[in-house]
Amino acid sequence: MPELPEVETIKQELGKAVIGNKIKQVIINNPRVIKGLTKSEFSKQLTGKTIKSVLRKGKLLIIKLSSNKFLTIHLRMTGQLIYPGNAEKSRVSFKFSNEKILDFNDQRLLGELKIVDNWKLLPFIKNLGPEPSDLTLQKFKQKLSKRKKKIKSLLMDQSFIAGVGNLYAAEALFRAKIHPEKKVNSLSDKEKQLLFKELKKVLKQATLHRGSSIDEYVQLSGQAGNYTLKHKVYGRQGKPCLVCGTPIKRITVGGRGTYFCPKCQRK
DNA sequence: AATGGGACCTGCGCGC
């Protein structure tokens, strides 16, 4: 599933691939992923516009157009951007004047494409917590104080910190040796410090490895991300913990599948 | 205010 490292990878590659390209045609194979505009309004807003820049905030991609409007893309779980594509199995494709095609694929149709005047006014952005790279240990600790829920649910809360999803929450907690169900108000100062360090580290390393190919995520070129091989707990139910050999357990936390080592990670 | 749970969506894997 695309989380910060995956979306950042796409953002970097998309920037290299399409900045300066002019949209010649919009091909809409399934309008369900387009929010707030009809098919024809969506096409009209994009056709003839040039891609000026590509930004990322949390898991949201933001594409600045020459009209000074923004095309925002949220991949949710199974969204993919592929370039060059072919518009064959895509939900929406963008054909540029150089004849190359950018495909937006999305098996489960939960992804969202929008066109907005100002992305900063989107509710999702207004409620978004800090980017991990902007977060200091002091601020992290301050944000953790007075919170009572399970640490994993809090890490995945986009208003708490931007860009962390199910996979990296699990990986960071394993590396920090903290049980995913541990209540935030019972974390020691040392645990908070270690969690802060490991969370930043895992996100940075995953980005350097171009993300994790779980579910449908692939890089812009269609290649898999390389971080999948570095996972220590995610998807490893029943397999031995890479530190102590105890079988990795899978439980449900906040309705989400959660992997952890019952020996290394204590409540 | 903060928290938890359900809904959304589709394809796949499993069990009977």
Next chain:
DNA sequence: TGCGCGCAGGTCCCAT
């Protein structure tokens, strides 16, 4: 064999 069910999780929405 074939079918139906559960599951995958990011975000929004609602109830408490």
